[in-house]
Amino acid sequence: MYDLADVLSDVELSPGTNLLISGPPLTGKRRIALEILANGTRQGEGAIVVTTKDSADKLVTEYEQLVPAIDDAPFGIVDCVTKQRGVGNAEDSSRIKYASSPVDMTGIGIQLSEFLQDFYEARNIKQNRVLLHSVSTLLMYSNVQTVFRFLHVFTGRVQSADGLGLYVIDSTAHEQQTLNTLKQLFDGVIEVKEEDGTQSVRTVGVSTASN
DSSP: EOOOOSSSSTEEEEEEEEEEEETTTTTHHHHHHHHHHHHHTTTTTTTEEEEESSSSHHHHHHHHHHHGGGGGGEEEEEEEEEEHHHHHHHOSSSSSEEEEEOOHHHHHHHHHHHHOOOOOOIIOOEEEEEEEEHHHHHOOOOOOHHHHHHHHHHHHHHTTTOOOEEEEEEESSSSSHHHHHHTSSSSSSEEEEEETTEEEEEEEEEOOOOO
C-alpha cells in the first residue's frame, strides 16, 4: 500500500491508484507531488517523472535535495522540454529519456512504458510512483479530448503496473467543464489552497485501503 503520511495523515492508497493534485499557482502543488514521490524513493520504490515544464537537469538537481542518495535510486525522467527548446544535450540515458515536445504524447507513452518495464520486470521493483507535471502544459498544446485520451492510456498503464500516479494541474487555468471531464480519470483529488500565507491540503474522493 502507498503511504501519504508525509503530506496527509491516515491515508493509505491501494496499488494502482491515480491522483490529481489540483490548485492555483504558487500553492506548492509541485512540491507536494515531489515529496510524495521522494517518500517512495526513500523506501526503495521506483520513481518516474514526466516533465513538461522543467528540464531533466533542473529536476535532478531539485530531487537530489529531497533524496541525497539519488544516484543509487531507481529514478527515471521523461523530459518533454529540452528537445523542444533546442538547448543542451538530449541523448537518452538509463535515467533520462527525451520526448520531442509535450505534443509528442505517443513518444511520452512509449518512454513511460520503457521505464515501468525496466523497473518492474528487469529490476524487480514492484512498487513505482509516477509524476506527470503538468497536465496544464499538455492542455496548452492540445485540446481536452486529446489530453483525455492520452491520460486514459497513461493512468491505465500506472494502474496495470500497481503504481501510484500523481498528476499536477493548475485549477485556475482551465474551465470547470474541462476539470470535471479530466477528474473522471482519477481515483481522487488532492486539493491544495493557500490563504493568508497558510497552505491547506485536503483529499476529495480518495478511498483508503482496507487494513
